[in-house]
Amino acid sequence: MDQLGEERRKAQFDVDDMKIVWAGSRHNFEVSDRMAKLVASDPGFRKDTRTMLARKELFKNTLRKAAYAWKRIVELRLSEEEASKLRFYVDETAFTDLHWGMFVPAIKGQGTEEQQQKWLPLAYKMKIIGCYAQTELGHGSNVQGLETTATFDHQTDEFVMHSPTLTSSKWWPGGLGKASTHAVVYARLITDDQDQGIHGFIVQLRSLEDHLPLPGITIGDIGMKFGNGGYNTMDNGVLRLDHVRIPRSHMLMRVLQVTREGKCIQSDVPRQLVYGTMVYVRQAIVADASCALSRAVCIATRYSAVRRQFGSQNGGPETQVIDYKTQQNRLFPLLASAYAFRFVGEWLNWLYTDVTQRLQANDFSTLPEAHACTAGLKSLTTTATADGIEECRKLCGGHGYLCSSGLPELFAVYVPACTYEGDNTVLLLQVARFLIKTVSQLGSEKKPVGTTSYMGRVEHLMQCRSDTQRAEDWLKPSAILEAFEARATRMSVACAQKLSKFSNPEEGFAELSADLVEAAVAHCQLIVVTKFLEKLQQEIPGKGVKQQLEALCNIYALFLLHKYQGDFLATGCITSKQASLANDQLRSLYSQVRPNAIALVDAFNHTDHFLGSILGCYDGNVYPKLYEAAWKDPLNDSVVPDGYHEYIRPLLKQELRTARL
Amino acid sequence: MDQLGEERRKAQFDVDDMKIVWAGSRHNFEVSDRMAKLVASDPGFRKDTRTMLARKELFKNTLRKAAYAWKRIVELRLSEEEASKLRFYVDETAFTDLHWGMFVPAIKGQGTEEQQQKWLPLAYKMKIIGCYAQTELGHGSNVQGLETTATFDHQTDEFVMHSPTLTSSKWWPGGLGKASTHAVVYARLITDDQDQGIHGFIVQLRSLEDHLPLPGITIGDIGMKFGNGGYNTMDNGVLRLDHVRIPRSHMLMRVLQVTREGKCIQSDVPRQLVYGTMVYVRQAIVADASCALSRAVCIATRYSAVRRQFGSQNGGPETQVIDYKTQQNRLFPLLASAYAFRFVGEWLNWLYTDVTQRLQANDFSTLPEAHACTAGLKSLTTTATADGIEECRKLCGGHGYLCSSGLPELFAVYVPACTYEGDNTVLLLQVARFLIKTVSQLGSEKKPVGTTSYMGRVEHLMQCRSDTQRAEDWLKPSAILEAFEARATRMSVACAQKLSKFSNPEEGFAELSADLVEAAVAHCQLIVVTKFLEKLQQEIPGKGVKQQLEALCNIYALFLLHKYQGDFLATGCITSKQASLANDQLRSLYSQVRPNAIALVDAFNHTDHFLGSILGCYDGNVYPKLYEAAWKDPLNDSVVPDGYHEYIRPLLKQELRTARL
Ligand SMILES: Cc1cc2nc3c(=O)[nH]c(=O)nc-3n(C[C@H](O)[C@H](O)[C@H](O)COP(=O)(O)OP(=O)(O)OC[C@H]3O[C@@H](n4cnc5c(N)ncnc54)[C@H](O)[C@@H]3O)c2cc1C
Ligand SMILES: Cc1cc2nc3c(=O)[nH]c(=O)nc-3n(C[C@H](O)[C@H](O)[C@H](O)COP(=O)(O)OP(=O)(O)OC[C@H]3O[C@@H](n4cnc5c(N)ncnc54)[C@H](O)[C@@H]3O)c2cc1C
Ligand SMILES: [Ca+2]
Numbered sequence A, B: 001m002d003q004l005g006e007e008r009r010k011a012q013f014d015v016d017d018m019k020i021v022w023a024g025s026r027h028n029f030e031v032s033d034r035m036a037k038l039v040a041s042d043p044g045f046r047k048d049t050r051t052m053l054a055r056k057e058l059f060k061n062t063l064r065k066a067a068y069a070w071k072r073i074v075e076l077r078l079s080e081e082e083a084s085k086l087r088f089y090v091d092e093t094a095f096t097d098l099h100w101g102m103f104v105p106a107i108k109g110q111g112t113e114e115q116q117q118k119w120l121p122l123a124y125k126m127k128i129i130g131c132y133a134q135t136e137l138g139h140g141s142n143v144q145g146l147e148t149t150a151t152f153d154h155q156t157d158e159f160v161m162h163s164p165t166l167t168s169s170k171w172w173p174g175g176l177g178k179a180s181t182h183a184v185v186y187a188r189l190i191t192d193d194q195d196q197g198i199h200g201f202i203v204q205l206r207s208l209e210d211h212l213p214l215p216g217i218t219i220g221d222i223g224m225k226f227g228n229g230g231y232n233t234m235d236n237g238v239l240r241l242d243h244v245r246i247p248r249s250h251m252l253m254r255v256l257q258v259t260r261e262g263k264c265i266q267s268d269v270p271r272q273l274v275y276g277t278m279v280y281v282r283q284a285i286v287a288d289a290s291c292a293l294s295r296a297v298c299i300a301t302r303y304s305a306v307r308r309q310f311g312s313q314n315g316g317p318e319t320q321v322i323d324y325k326t327q328q329n330r331l332f333p334l335l336a337s338a339y340a341f342r343f344v345g346e347w348l349n350w351l352y353t354d355v356t357q358r359l360q361a362n363d364f365s366t367l368p369e370a371h372a373c374t375a376g377l378k379s380l381t382t383t384a385t386a387d388g389i390e391e392c393r394k395l396c397g398g399h400g401y402l403c404s405s406g407l408p409e410l411f412a413v414y415v416p417a418c419t420y421e422g423d424n425t426v427l428l429l430q431v432a433r434f435l436i437k438t439v440s441q442l443g444s445e446k447k448p449v450g451t452t453s454y455m456g457r458v459e460h461l462m463q464c465r466s467d468t469q470r471a472e473d474w475l476k477p478s479a480i481l482e483a484f485e486a487r488a489t490r491m492s493v494a495c496a497q498k499l500s501k502f503s504n505p506e507e508g509f510a511e512l513s514a515d516l517v518e519a520a521v522a523h524c525q526l527i528v529v530t531k532f533l534e535k536l537q538q539e540i541p542g543k544g545v546k547q548q549l550e551a552l553c554n555i556y557a558l559f560l561l562h563k564y565q566g567d568f569l570a571t572g573c574i575t576s577k578q579a580s581l582a583n584d585q586l587r588s589l590y591s592q593v594r595p596n597a598i599a600l601v602d603a604f605n606h607t608d609h610f611l612g613s614i615l616g617c618y619d620g621n622v623y624p625k626l627y628e629a630a631w632k633d634p635l636n637d638s639v640v641p642d643g644y645h646e647y648i649r650p651l652l653k654q655e656l657r658t659a660r661l
Helices: A003-010 A016-022 A026-040 A056-074 A081-090 A095-110 A113-124 A273-306 A327-358 A369-397 A397-401 A405-420 A424-440 A450-465 A471-475 A477-499 A505-511 A513-537 A545-563 A564-571 A575-604 A622-630 A644-652 B004-009 B016-021 B026-040 B055-075 B080-090 B093-112 B113-122 B273-306 B325-360 B367-395 B397-401 B408-419 B424-440 B452-465 B471-475 B477-500 B505-511 B513-539 B543-562 B567-571 B576-602 B622-630 B645-654
Strands: A132-133 A149-153 A158-162 A182-191 A192-204 A215-219 A237-241 A242-245 A254-256 A265-267 B130-133 B149-153 B158-162 B182-191 B194-204 B217-221 B237-241 B244-247 B254-259 B263-264
Touching: A003 A477, A003 A575, A003 B080, A016 A026, A016 A242, A016 A545, A016 B513, A026 A081, A056 A081, A056 A095, A056 B645, A081 A095, A081 B452, A095 A113, A095 A132, A095 A182, A095 A192, A095 A273, A132 A505, A158 A182, A158 A192, A182 A237, A182 A254, A182 A513, A182 B055, A192 A242, A215 B622, A237 A450, A265 A477, A273 A327, A273 A369, A273 A405, A273 A575, A327 A369, A327 A545, A327 B424, A369 A397, A369 A405, A369 A450, A369 A513, A369 B408, A397 A405, A397 B408, A405 B325, A405 B367, A405 B408, A424 A450, A424 A477, A424 A622, A450 A513, A471 A477, A471 A545, A471 A575, A477 A505, A477 A513, A477 A545, A477 A564, A477 B149, A477 B645, A505 A513, A513 A545, A545 A564, A545 A575, A564 A575, A564 B567, A575 B194, A575 B567, A622 A644, A644 B055, A644 B130, B004 B130, B004 B576, B016 B026, B016 B543, B026 B080, B055 B093, B080 B093, B093 B113, B093 B130, B093 B182, B093 B194, B093 B273, B130 B254, B130 B543, B158 B182, B158 B194, B182 B254, B182 B263, B182 B367, B194 B244, B194 B452, B237 B273, B273 B325, B273 B397, B273 B408, B273 B576, B325 B367, B325 B513, B325 B543, B325 B576, B367 B513, B424 B452, B424 B477, B424 B513, B452 B477, B452 B513, B471 B477, B471 B543, B477 B505, B477 B513, B477 B543, B477 B567, B505 B513, B505 B622, B543 B567, B567 B576
Parallel strands: A132 A182, A149 A182, B130 B182, B149 B182
Antiparallel strands: A149 A158, A158 A242, A182 A192, A215 A237, A254 A265, B149 B158, B158 B244, B182 B194, B217 B237, B254 B263
């Protein structure tokens, strides 16, 4: 029975048009589609044995794939856009991620013109491999607390890079452990015994001839991480520097220059430049979140349509588990979230352009807001995605626990996104700080901008009450928006009021930080809802496409409204009757989405190779494939397992006393 | 600096007394302590290289440990209690878990006296190794849908065991894949073409001489599962039966007998017997939950006291992250949950005795309630524990992502508890069904019993309002209890009312199932809170011990009240002002627990071996140990990695064109 074929026939919209919307443009779709298929059809990129390999083999195979990908990129003369898509579809975390994603951007962002001209051509050709060495054993979140020192030596015109303590060992940088030849090392600049703060330095780690660490340098891999294949394809590393000397010109000096005399000179490049990079990195993380979540949702949705359990009547087929309302209530909000994060990611992309242009025009007015907003969205989307992947795994019952479902590895490789580039709680506290500041300025000249501009209507939002009276009223964008804006405003204002009772504001902030985080979450959820609604204000071509997106947007919003109804009720934005109506509406939205669910995940255009999941395969032919795959486990190399003679037989024969164990 | 020593000095209670409370009795404590130390001090049980092994080595090593554990058990003439504790502290999922935990109990529960006399002595000596083969590729939750057949053959007085379809392949049973010689296979009994439902059959799988599968039997391992070591020490297996013949006497016939003539005779043993086993298995799962959660909490708590980040003043030490209120707000409710689950597990243990006695007295009146309550508590505690372990991992920042933190593997090995022995959502639906039935009988003769007896006060609970006026009022057990009872009652009653509007009750149940699950959760949370409060009514000796437990109980309850304030507000049990007071009280409880946090996790009495975590080690000497451990990864066997010459060098030297990749 072609279960999924039948599902596809039920769809009420044009899936090809939706693919374009998901991809962002026809161009994006075409490049992605081409690169995805290129990777999928090339046996050199197979990944189905990844979870069976021990660490060394696994890592060696990653080195092979990285080299092979680069070879193909060069052979096919791929554009930068195509190359980065190709690497993306290879779908194996590797040192190249850091080289392209952190090392190159650090030089671009923090290097002078001269430095860029020296280093970038080497990096672009991969004549050197670079990584980004910031975190230490003792300091991650608190970058200002880093202990590695870079001391200027007047005599030799060099910096002496040194790890003075055990906790100052660099620890975590990806690509550092085994692959990189160079690193941007963040260290405390010291000139004439003066602490000049943390700056980046280009340090050569290994000989370009034999790959051995240079004198004074100790490097290694920090060991196994979560998951089987997972992130273990990456050589996150440890680095100790013992008075390693580098030329003065290796300090990245775009913002601060150290002269031959050891004087520090602030350049006229604005310090705020870092914001640009931050917005860039974080918009990429949000885009990744929507992608990772869409993979998990695609797997769980397809399998939920294939899996049948209970409800057979008169010997007929059982019920598809996707028809259970509990399954829908767990799955469809995640489907909606994948779309919501996609669109907010698209908007962040725009924001990055906007920020860049403003920086060029020396307009810094929107930067703090852009910074807070990207911090918050990074936190919100990565947390929701990590949790969502695991929920999708559970939605697949027992079979979701097999690596062949693809979900365990997807989870293991995804979760650190909640920690790196800013611990999610630390980020929300930054958002909260910004919100409190915004509230404190509400009466003043300074009007709230960007994603906080709704707070300009604080008076209305503090006292408005939702006027929804029937379930359908909750479909109105204005009803949703007002409820979310009112809730976010009231939570921020309530925190500000409580804070004002403390004589020491920092103490107050610390004491109330759990509440502040909740206010920050409310604000971030509002942003996602707003951007989804704004997207729907655009023209969206394609039969039925817009209707589907409207349903998903409403599911996203009303699911949040239900899950966080405590916020909405406690702040008096809605009544419990209205909350209940929203919930009724949510249920009927599920029914509306149900016949379109398979097509909505098809629209992600994930190849079977990229999904890496038997449960999620396009043809839905789950059971024969699961059965086949099982036999490939090395444990099935022999019928009688290794160890039988030594350990099982003596047990059964009651001969353990003399056995060597 | 002996950070944790200082923390221990701050504690305001006697940790040795708390250890007894945690263990349940002095006897339990002593046995556990002795067995834990026995395992920890024996190099034969080392587990620190587990995550580095490939599957075959990993599995072979598990076989060794299982045999070695048995050898020690025999040598030391350990009692059953001691033996099971020893296996527990070996802390490696293995075929023996199923042998002792499912195979033996199945024979005890479903075998006749005669069958027990035949099989149990063999099993007790491990002359045979058994597993529990119920789930199939196509059927897990819906046991009644199993497809494997056991057809009675009149001529030979045998059953013919057969897998008629691909989806009827047994799939998942632990110990089946490689180790077991026997299985209890659940199959559809067919006599004279009549379907007689699902029953258990003892099937020999492998020869006792050479361990080869017997004729007609195909067996293998189903492949890699979540995590690295994780559950991959277990040989979850696939089994196909091709007309395999077994004697009639191998059907487990305690409840239903098949005679030589192929007649089915119901025995006078009550069918409800299964409930006894179910309560037993589930109370064990709840006890496991508290143990797994306590491990994660112990690791995160100790590391949070060691880890310092930000907040250094005048060059002094930074703030311990455990002092951040956001950290406390994530961590302390989990600490409280570990204790809460421990005590509800203790109570379930009592319930099992009670149920057993009633069964013997042919009193079935409390069984449905006991069944619903254990189903609900299994679901609630395993979900909270799985989520809690991952939260603890995140609480450790980047270092939590290393396998050496112990947390990734703890998570990976724990999560299937949400799926096996009843999918958690399916279980909550069963609870909901029972609640709705209870509500429908409220006016009648049938009074609600056991954990639903609060519903007897439905009239009061439907209209009462909390009278808390100050934050401290929320410390009163009566205030907490009434709020939780009122909320649970109102949610069940509201569902029942909505259901009554459907002409077809089953349709209504399906449509409203998401709401029903929420009502079930509310009921289960009430049970946990109630049992914790009841525990505190007992005499609890030891300096300061009871005070600490009271604080934890209040944290557990008020944290839930805050997290689910939407329920409490929507049902009008409390006002938003009261919700806010509860939250204030919660914050001050955190401050109260803070100085005791380390001692409260010490009270779990986990050895460093059992914890298997560098971040959680007793002496808090985290950084040097992390650093040491890293170098043991096989990837660090050589400074220049395997694959450098083939893949890195050609890349750097721009010689990929001619490289073999
Ligand atoms: C897979 C992976 C890859 C990585 N790659 C790189 C890389 O390439 N280069 C690199 O330099 N680094 C890398 N890192 C390191 C990463 O950036 C850090 O782990 C991250 O910044 C978190 O910092 P931390 O580990 O110090 O967490 P911590 O700050 O120690 O967090 C521990 C706990 O303390 C809490 N906390 C900390 N400060 C506060 C506060 N002020 N208020 C309230 N709570 C607080 C946190 O919320 C958390 O719960 C990587 C990490 C991982 C896991
Ligand atoms: C590690 C592990 C060890 C195991 N060990 C054993 C063993 O030793 N022996 C053995 O026999 N089995 C074993 N199992 C199998 C286990 O018992 C089943 O996986 C479990 O019963 C869940 O069933 P399922 O996989 O069919 O899930 P499914 O029922 O297929 O669940 C899939 C989804 O459908 C939903 N769903 C299903 N029915 C309904 C419904 N009526 N209403 C609403 N939603 C529904 C579920 O909530 C879930 O989201 C093991 C499984 C694992 C993961
Ligand atoms: Ca492995």
